[in-house]
Amino acid sequence: xxxxxxxxxxxxxxxxxxxxxxxxxxxxxxxxxxxxxxxxxxxxxxxxxxxxxxxxxxxxxxxxxxxxxxxxxxxxxxxxxxxxxxxxxxxxxxxxxxxxxxxxxxxxxxxxxxxxxxxxxxxxxxxxxxxxxxxxxxxxxxxxx
Amino acid sequence: xxxxxxxxxxxxxxxxxxxxxxxxxxxxxxxxxxxxxxxxxxxxxxxxxxxxxxxxxxxxxxxxxxxxxxxxxxxxxxxxxxxxxxxxxxxxxxxxxxxxxxxxxxxxxxxxxxxxxxxxxxxxxxxxxxxxxxxxxxxxxxxxx
DNA sequence: ATTTTTGCAAACCTTTTGCATGGAA
DNA sequence: TTCCATGCAAAAGGTTTGCAAAAAT
Numbered sequence: 341x342x343x344x345x346x347x348x349x350x351x352x353x354x355x356x357x358x359x360x361x362x363x364x365x366x367x368x369x370x371x372x373x374x375x376x377x378x379x380x381x382x383x384x385x386x387x388x389x390x391x392x393x394x395x396x397x398x399x400x401x402x403x404x405x406x407x408x409x410x411x412x413x414x415x416x417x418x419x420x421x422x423x424x425x426x427x428x429x430x431x432x433x434x435x436x437x438x439x440x441x442x443x444x445x446x447x448x449x450x451x452x453x454x455x456x457x458x459x460x461x462x463x464x465x466x467x468x469x470x471x472x473x474x475x476x477x478x479x480x481x482x483x484x485x
Numbered sequence: 486x487x488x489x490x491x492x493x494x495x496x497x498x499x500x501x502x503x504x505x506x507x508x509x510x511x512x513x514x515x516x517x518x519x520x521x522x523x524x525x526x527x528x529x530x531x532x533x534x535x536x537x538x539x540x541x542x543x544x545x546x547x548x549x550x551x552x553x554x555x556x557x558x559x560x561x562x563x564x565x566x567x568x569x570x571x572x573x574x575x576x577x578x579x580x581x582x583x584x585x586x587x588x589x590x591x592x593x594x595x596x597x598x599x600x601x602x603x604x605x606x607x608x609x610x611x612x613x614x615x616x617x618x619x620x621x622x623x624x625x626x627x628x629x630x
Numbered sequence: 631a632t633t634t635t636t637g638c639a640a641a642c643c644t645t646t647t648g649c650a651t652g653g654a655a
Numbered sequence: 656t657t658c659c660a661t662g663c664a665a666a667a668g669g670t671t672t673g674c675a676a677a678a679a680t
Contacts, residue, residue, distance in 0.1 A: 355634090355635095356633095356634060356679050356680070357679080358634090358635060358678070358679070359636095359678085360635080360636070360637095361635090376669095377669080377670080378668090378669075390636095390637085391636090392637040392638070393637085393638090393670085394636075394637065394638080394639095394670090394671075394672080395636060395637070397669095397670060397671070398635085398636090411562075413558040415610060415612070417556075417564070417645095419562070419669085432600060432604055432606050432608065434606065435609065441604055443603070443604065446599075446600070447592075447596065451591050451592065452615070454591075455577060455588055455591070456617075458588070459577055459586055459619075460619070460620035461579065461586070461617045461618060461619050461620065462617045462618045463577065463615050463616070464616055464617045464618070465615075465616050465617075466613065466615040466616065467558070467560070467612070467613070467614045467616075468611065468613045469612045470597070470600060470608050470610075470611040471608070471609055471610050471611065471612075472601075472607045472608035472609045472610075473606060473607050473609070474604075474605070474606050475604075475605035475606070478607055500659090500660095501653085501654050501655070501658095501659060501660065502654075503653070503654070503659090503660060503661075504653090504661095505660080505661070505662095506660090521644090522644075522645080523643085523644075535662090536661090536662090537661065537662045537663070538644095538645085538662085538663090539645090539646080539647080539661075539662065539663080539664095540660080540661060540662075542644090542645060542646075543646095543660080543661085562670095564644085
């Protein structure tokens with residue numbers, strides 16, 4: 341059995357399966373590393389895929405809501421996205437090639453409880469992003485992008 | 486002995502102590518909760534403080550470099566800042582009033598090592614932001630901003 | 631037939647930059 | 656006196672929106 345595709349998930353969630361959405365789903369599924377909205381817009385333009393800027397942004401919103409894609413805030417302040425599984429997790433992002441790997445909860449849940457007790461806050465959500473260099477890039481001696 | 490002020494730290498770092506910088510330092514030190522660049526610009530305009538937009542952005546850069554202020558990426562995608570101590574730490578941010586409290590390392594260092602072993606990445610930096618409601622807001626029954 | 635989705639272009643908002651002036655050291 | 660820093664206004668990015676046309680259900 342194949343892994344469910346982004347397109348499948350869109351359909352299952354009741355979104356119409358339009359050509360632009362299929363195109364973007366394929367683009368994203370095949371993307372290496374993280375990408376920006378503008379990466380998608382430029383690819384669409386260059387390869388004449390016929391997907392407009394507004395559609396790219398609107399689709400990224402939908403995909404983000406469904407948890408199929410996650411928005412990263414890079415240390416540079418740029419916004420990038422990576423495809424991912426729709427479950428709570430965190431990413432280790434390679435600062436050379438931009439690829440991201442998911443890691444599990446890592447005990448942050450318990451940590452969260454400890455912080456609640458220590459500060460009196462009620463914690464709703466958190467965001468953890470880890471940046472470093474992946475094994476491939478390290479081996480290849482690539483610098484930070 | 487008083488806590489060193491933002492102005493002190495600027496001077497110690499070799500930056501010139503200009504009127505706009507003193508003004509911004511005071512504004513930031515007295516700010517409740519997080520603020521955006523535009524909050525500072527608007528305050529300057531409204532109160533005729535004579536600090537221009539460019540200077541606000543340039544100063545926030547300096548203060549961020551010195552670690553006197555930290556840039557937050559709110560879940561909404563907005564960029565906000567909070568004053569803080571220049572040491573590695575994380576913030577618990579109140580989603581009602583925007584105030585932030587610092588928390589220590591929380592064992593993330595060890596976690597980082599575990600992730601390196603599990604993924605093969607060499608982790609350089611990370612960003613952890615926790616969002617929730619502070620005791621005051623919870624008590625007052627305030628909703629999420 | 632109905633409702634969603636799209637592309638385009640313009641609008642918007644935030645952040646950055648060029649440059650002549652002003653101020654700190 | 657020498658640079659650093661500032662304000663202004665324009666430019667540059669990135670994202671959103673209004674709307675009529677096109678496509679999915």
